[in-house]
Amino acid sequence: MIRSRPPALTERIEALTDARRLADGVLPDSDLAAVDAVLARAHTRRALSAAHTVVGFFGATGSGKSSLFNAVAGAPIARAAATRPTTSRPLAAVWGGPDSDALLDWLDVQDRHVLREDIGDGGLILLDLPDFDSTHREHREVVERMAAMVDVLVWVLDPQKYADLAVHRGFLRPLASHGPVMLAVLNQADRLPERELPGVLGSLEDLLRRDGLPGMEVLATSAATGTGVDALRTRIRAVVTARTAAVTRLESDVVRAARTLERAGQGTGDAAGDVRGREPGTGRGPAVGRSERTRLSRGLSEAANVETVARASGRSWRKQAGRHTGWPVTRWIGSLGPDPLRRLNLHRRTADPAVNRTSLPRANAAQDAMIDGAVRDYLQAAGAGMPEPWQRELRADVRRRQEELPDALDRAIAGTDLGAGRTAWWWPLVSVVQWLALAAALVGVAWLLVLAALAWFQLPVPPTPRVEGWPVPTLLILGGVLIGVLLGGLLSVVNGLAAAARTRRSRRRLRAAVDDVAQRLIAAPAERFCARYADFAVAVQRARA
Structure with missing residues (x-):
């Protein structure tokens, strides 16, 4: 009638205690109360006469x-x-x-x-x-x-x-x-x-x-x-x-309580085999597929207007480059209109995300749907193999944090270093060349005007120096204008390429910031919860083995 005393009753009780703690807030209170009663009886009975x-x-x-x-x-x-x-x-x-x-x-x-x-x-x-x-x-x-x-x-x-x-x-x-x-x-x-x-x-x-x-x-x-x-x-x-009956009775109580947790968890009896890709006790969660993680990041990036900000960063760079390296006669045109980053309140070189916010538009319905779909797919992949009560609590746990996403994404964008206000080292050199070219052209114009005025007043006109038959004033005008226009056109292409590079760099940094938010608010909580379930499953296995 009575089995020999199991060698690890204490370990079983500890395992049931761990399983009960891990199941708190997930499984029904009535089932947890039944387990609490078993643990209380076990501790009391073991303290009394053996x-x-x-x-x-x-x-x-x-x-x-x-x-x-x-x-x-x-x-x-x-x-x-x-x-x-x-x-x-x-x-x-x-x-x-x-x-x-x-x-x-x-x-x-x-x-x-x-x-x-x-x-x-x-x-x-x-x-x-x-x-x-x-x-x-x-x-x-x-x-x-x-x-x-x-x-x-x-x-x-x-x-x-x-x-x-x-x-x-x-x-x-x-x-x-x-x-x-x-x-x-x-x-x-x-x-x-x-x-x-x-x-x-x-x-x-x-x-x-x-x-x-x-x-x-x-x-x-x-x-x-x-x-x-x-x-x-x-x-x-x-x-x-x-003298084994008391211990055997307690062991039976622990097994029954562990099975109560199994039934409440809807099929966690073979839980250790259901926790694929998880390492119990390590705090490591599931190996979610790259496609789910990519879609999550893409959805959050869309909602955070990453592409809009990245392009604004490139346009801001090009606008600044034009003001510094364009032909002085026309560069004022590039100064018209506000800086694209300033319009988004991202013009500060070192923005403090704790106090600074962007002026980006709120995510629309389509973007919200993309976020919901990406989070749902991620949670479905993360919770694969878990019973429904645990999947349901996983969704609820992450959904509570999902409410923080809009503000967290805005802070992440505001805190990303987009290089606002930075200049290239060669811009001053080009600007000096441009101004020298313009000065040469202006000298040539002034020279010709002086010669024309002397002729108008029928005063002696000094001979004009020539180079290869070309008057020097004319060469100064043609050379200054030609150098300014050609250099401005060439630098426009260079600045366009640099702006594209700035756009790509900003996009990478913004996506990395969004990934950090996704990891902190979605992925990490999901992984912790899945690791919690893995530990629960193993604890149940130990308690009822």
């Missing part, structure tokens, strides 16, 4: 439970304690009195009878309990409480009601994991013809198999004739001597 084994007699009205209790105890304790035909409160027969009081106080058993007979190497508390089919609600409550607390449960059945659903559906099936600490007794066997007894016992064993208790031991007894009483007493003494 020398005593608590054996409870459970039975229906008329099963002869109290008479059998007296027969096993060897004294008319039940009749001496009550004049009523049914037991209304627990009654204890105690062997090995020292250290039993605290255990009986925890069981809330007030009627105690200490017997001097030696029961074996250890103490025994034998309980006669109220009938579980009593019409009094308080009686059933006592039975249910004791069924969760005693070390060994002896179910006293009679030939007329041994198949009663009240005991099978209400107690035996829910306690199927406690088979090692339960014993079925077919009492009042003397009422059956001898030839019918094997058939009734076989029928009872078949019912127990259907209840999930194929190995549960069955004895036939008669308190009236004494048949089987010695065998029952011997089995109880063996349990007391072994």
